[in-house]
Amino acid sequence: MKFETRAIHVGEEPNVKEGGCGDVAMPIHVASTYARKQVDRPTGGHEYSRTDNPTRQALERRLAALEDARFALAFASGLAAETSLFLALLNSGDHVVAFDDLYGGSRRLFSRVFQERF
Incomplete structure (x- = not known):
């Protein structure tokens, strides 16, 4: 894939897994905390937005793709x-x-x- 194509498509995969809403463009997730079935088990895999959230994961996937890297990390500051x-x-x-x-x-x-x- 060309750089320009990766820049607009990587991280924009539709969320069609069970419980996903099927959004075609990655929404900005503003939740700070996430539902849990038990204290030590987050329902959707995310615990606290400062450490991980779907928006950050999409950004990290896109940055890694643009840099031809295996992964990237994004920080709040x-x-x-x-x-x-x-x-x-x-x-x-x-x-x-x-x-x-x-x-x-x-x-x-x-x-x-x-x-x-x-």
């Missing part, structure tokens, strides 16, 4: 992305090089949280 990246990749003794004009939240994350941890 840059700090969430930075935190996940550094916790996954950094080990004690590693160094991060950043420029002086860094976003204040990132600077505090590096100097107050990660400096003590790594």
